[in-house]
Amino acid sequence: MKSLVLKNLQKTYFDPYAGSQVTAIRDVSLTVQPGEFVSIVGPSGCGKTTILNMVAGFLPASGGEILVDGQPVHGPGPDRGVVFQSFALFPWKTVLENVAFGPKMRGVGRAEREAIAREFLELAGLSHAADRYPNELSGGMQQRVGVVRALANHPDVLLMDEPFASVDAQTRMTLQEELTRIWQERRTTVIFITHDVAEAVFLANRVVVLSKGHVLTEIEVPLPHPRRWDALMEDEQFKGLSALVLQKVRSA
Numbered sequence: 411m412k413s414l415v416l417k418n419l420q421k422t423y424f425d426p427y428a429g430s431q432v433t434a435i436r437d438v439s440l441t442v443q444p445g446e447f448v449s450i451v452g453p454s455g456c457g458k459t460t461i462l463n464m465v466a467g468f469l470p471a472s473g474g475e476i477l478v479d480g481q482p483v484h485g486p487g488p489d490r491g492v493v494f495q496s497f498a499l500f501p502w503k504t505v506l507e508n509v510a511f512g513p514k515m516r517g518v519g520r521a522e523r524e525a526i527a528r529e530f531l532e533l534a535g536l537s538h539a540a541d542r543y544p545n546e547l548s549g550g551m552q553q554r555v556g557v558v559r560a561l562a563n564h565p566d567v568l569l570m571d572e573p574f575a576s577v578d579a580q581t582r583m584t585l586q587e588e589l590t591r592i593w594q595e596r597r598t599t600v601i602f603i604t605h606d607v608a609e610a611v612f613l614a615n616r617v618v619v620l621s622k623g624h625v626l627t628e629i630e631v632p633l634p635h636p637r638r639w640d641a642l643m644e645d646e647q648f649k650g651l652s653a654l655v656l657q658k659v660r661s662a
């Protein structure tokens with residue numbers, strides 16, 4: 411478990427159409443404690459994906475600093491795992507081989523990496539699908555494989571950009587419940603980006619609301635884990651927090 415610190419982060423892009431610089435991230439400072447689950451929400455264009463790409467090391471920052479456990483980030487690295495909304499599993503590899511791929515790249519021997527992959531597949535309720543190929547899985551199952559493939563690399567920080575946006579509502583709720591359960595077991599530090607306020611509150615210890623490239627507010631979510639939709643749907647505290655976050659996003 412490692413901390414993630416963003417210090418006065420800034421990002422400007424060159425807009426070729428306007429022929430000028432646009433500021434996507436003005437000044438974002440954020441400390442994510444080791445093992446904390448932070449959701450980031452905000453209106454379209456407020457800079458969520460830009461922040462995630464900078465933390466992943468895919469985009470250079472224009473100013474400020476990103477520190478993982480005190481070490482500055484200068485590019486992608488195995489300490490940070492990334493799961494996107496649409497991502498590619500290797501179609502020519504089985505589910506087991508997909509999940510074992512990261513450990514293989516780290517030089518872990520065959521028996522050990524298969525054991526690691528089987529452990530994670532079990533965690534995600536996917537043991538029965540180990541020998542199948544991605545095109546033999548439903549969208550929700552592929553998404554789950556994507557999540558455990560990232561986890562099998564033992565990242566210190568897991569970065570998730572709307573990973574469940576393209577699955578149906580029912581599957582999405584199941585994936586959210588599984589993610590909170592897996593997170594509770596592994597306690598990986600997580601940043602989760604979403605447009606969905608209920609999803610943000612359901613998953614996180616803390617919700618960060620972004621507005622036009624800066625942090626508008628942060629809202630603690632002191633609900634116990636693991637979380638289940640059946641219980642939370644009617645929970646007054648959950649409903650109150652969701653309403654508060656929604657109000658902030660709408661004012662952002």
Ligand SMILES: Nc1ncnc2c1ncn2[C@@H]1O[C@H](COP(=O)(O)OP(=O)(O)OP(=O)(O)O)[C@@H](O)[C@H]1O
Pocket residue numbers: 423424425432433434452453454455456457458459460461605
């Ligand atoms: N490659 C780019 N070149 C120029 N401008 C960009 C680029 N990528 C993003 N932007 C601009 O930066 C701002 C933030 O974009 P970003 O994609 O981070 O927002 P977002 O909050 O993730 O949006 P959404 O919720 O719609 O995905 C927007 O104004 C966007 O137009």
